[in-house]
Amino acid sequence: GAVVSQHPSWVICKSGTSVKIECRSLDFQATTMFWYRQFPKQSLMLMATSNEGSKATYEQGVEKDKFLINHASLTLSTLTVTSAHPEDSSFYICSARDWGLAQPNTGELFFGEGSRLTVL
Amino acid sequence: KQEVTQIPAALSVPEGENLVLNCSFTDSAIYNLQWFRQDPGKGLTSLLLIQSSQREQTSGRLNASLDKSSGRSTLYIAASQPGDSATYLCAASGTYKYIFGTGTRLKVLA
Numbered sequence: 372g373a374v375v376s377q378h379p380s381w382v383i384c385k386s387g388t389s390v391k392i393e394c395r396s397l398d399f400q401a402t403t404m405f406w407y408r409q410f411p412k413q414s415l416m417l418m419a420t421s422n423e424g425s426k427a428t429y430e431q432g433v434e435k436d437k438f439l440i441n442h443a444s445l446t447l448s449t450l451t452v453t454s455a456h457p458e459d460s461s462f463y464i465c466s467a468r469d470w471g472l473a474q475p476n477t478g479e480l481f482f483g484e485g486s487r488l489t490v491l
Numbered sequence: 492k493q494e495v496t497q498i499p500a501a502l503s504v505p506e507g508e509n510l511v512l513n514c515s516f517t518d519s520a521i522y523n524l525q526w527f528r529q530d531p532g533k534g535l536t537s538l539l540l541i542q543s544s545q546r547e548q549t550s551g552r553l554n555a556s557l558d559k560s561s562g563r564s565t566l567y568i569a570a571s572q573p574g575d576s577a578t579y580l581c582a583a584s585g586t587y588k589y590i591f592g593t594g595t596r597l598k599v600l601a
Contacts, residue, residue, distance in 0.1 A: 414593045482535040
């Protein structure tokens with residue numbers, strides 16, 4: 372199946388610093404990528420939809436100035452947590468749908484391995 | 492607005508049992524229904540995808556069914572093994588984004 376790579380897998384930073392997480396689709400082009408946040412023992416919460424070449428679409432309640440998303444190419448989206456605070460500590464996961472040329476064109480969703488952020 | 496729920500929330504069974512995990516969704520106008528597995532501290536692994544025109548998909552010991560009219564999908568795991576222990580999530584999608592269920596935490600005891 373398609374592969375989505377996420378980096379770093381874990382990061383520890385001091386309060387007030389910014390952290391960038393990268394999400395790459397390795398063998399398919401993704402015009403749209405999705406960023407999720409997951410709290411312990413809870414399901415995934417969609418934060419925003421990253422659109423290649425245009426602004427991201429944020430879900431209600433998600434601060435766009437806190438969570439900056441850039442989708443500069445068809446294979447790379449980045450999430451930057453700006454001025455991170457301890458409450459931003461969480462597991463962040465990216466995903467992308469493969470609307471490839473091969474049939475059947477299923478739009479299957481593939482996930483990265485996730486990035487665990489700990490803000491001290 | 493699509494809402495997805497999963498029952499049971501947690502399940503603990505002895506090895507070898509056949510299992511059924513349930514997923515319900517409120518809006519039947521879906522494009523796909525996808526089942527995922529998540530191990531602790533990891534991302535999600537796609538298990539099975541059922542397109543709206545399909546009724547079931549099978550992969551090894553896993554079988555997923557879809558009944559759009561009743562808004563239900565089930566994941567059947569045959570002859571469960573300790574390695575099947577994980578959280579299983581279902582997600583329903585339109586052509587744009589997926590909505591996830593709350594997950595079923597499965598523990599298979601050796």
